[in-house]
Amino acid sequence: MVLQWIYGTISPGLLQAIIFKDDSAAKAWQRLEAIFHDNKGSRAIHLEEELTAANLSNFSSADAYCNHIKSLADRLANLDAPVTNGRLVLRLIGGLPEAYSGTVDCVQNKDPLPPFELVRSRIKLAERAMKARASKEAGGSAALIASTGASSDTLRKSIMTLLSAEFAMKDLGPLRYFLGIAVTRDARGLFLSQRKYAEEILERASMTNCSPSITNTG
Numbered sequence: 001m002v003l004q005w006i007y008g009t010i011s012p013g014l015l016q017a018i019i020f021k022d023d024s025a026a027k028a029w030q031r032l033e034a035i036f037h038d039n040k041g042s043r044a045i046h047l048e049e050e051l052t053a054a055n056l057s058n059f060s061s062a063d064a065y066c067n068h069i070k071s072l073a074d075r076l077a078n079l080d081a082p083v084t085n086g087r088l089v090l091r092l093i094g095g096l097p098e099a100y101s102g103t104v105d106c107v108q109n110k111d112p113l114p115p116f117e118l119v120r121s122r123i124k125l126a127e128r129a130m131k132a133r134a135s136k137e138a139g140g141s142a143a144l145i146a147s148t149g150a151s152s153d154t155l156r157k158s159i160m161t162l163l164s165a166e167f168a169m170k171d172l173g174p175l176r177y178f179l180g181i182a183v184t185r186d187a188r189g190l191f192l193s194q195r196k197y198a199e200e201i202l203e204r205a206s207m208t209n210c211s212p213s214i215t216n217t218g
Contacts (some may be wrong), residue, residue: 040079040080043079044076044079044080044081047072047075047076047079047081048076050072051069051072051073051076051083051091052091054068054072054091054095055095056095056096056097056100061127062123062124062126062127063124065095065123066120066123066124069091069095070088070116070120073088085113085115085116086112086113088116089113089114089115089116090113092116092120092123093107093108093119093123096123099130100123102126103122103123106122107119
């Protein structure tokens with residue numbers, strides 16, 4: 001009776017793997033347990049590899065990165081392969097880019113290492129500080145572009161640095177047309193313009209010969 005219950009509650013693939021002639025319920029259960037134990041070990045190895053390879057650059061935010069690390073640790077614990085707080089924290093800061101070096105140094109100098117949740121909070125705080133600084137610098141660069149009366153190599157480099165920081169790219173190439181933004185110049189200085197981008201949209205929509213009209217927004 002028990003043997004038939006085991007056979008009736010598993011998938012056809014597992015059934016083919018454990019069924020034997022003149023079998024007993026105890027032996028069938030032991031073979032089934034061995035299969036699941038092997039699968040558990042394989043899953044744990046895969047999660048360990050994923051944990052080791054995790055890097056903030058592959059995530060949209062520090063919060064998403066930290067959540068991923070914590071999720072992997074929780075899943076490993078469920079597979080009887082728990083991750084200690086120390087190892088989890090080291091893995092967390094090990095996937096941070098150079099911009100977080102101050103946070104990494106602060107955490108590494110603690111003995112014992114801080115709890116995971118505290119390190120997560122510090123990483124998120126560092127991310128907010130960097131975004132605020134980048135936003136402030138972007139505003140200053142925009143003011144510089146508007147107030148400068150002539151083109152210069154220094155000003156071009158300033159724009160490239162601004163775009164590089166904004167889009168997290170190391171090499172933007174020649175500063176002519178990037179992500180729908182073109183650099184234009186008149187008597188007042190250099191400006192970032194999306195005129196070319198707008199013209200391309202109109203051209204794709206076959207609307208370049210259309211006359212403009214006033215839209216009532218009231």
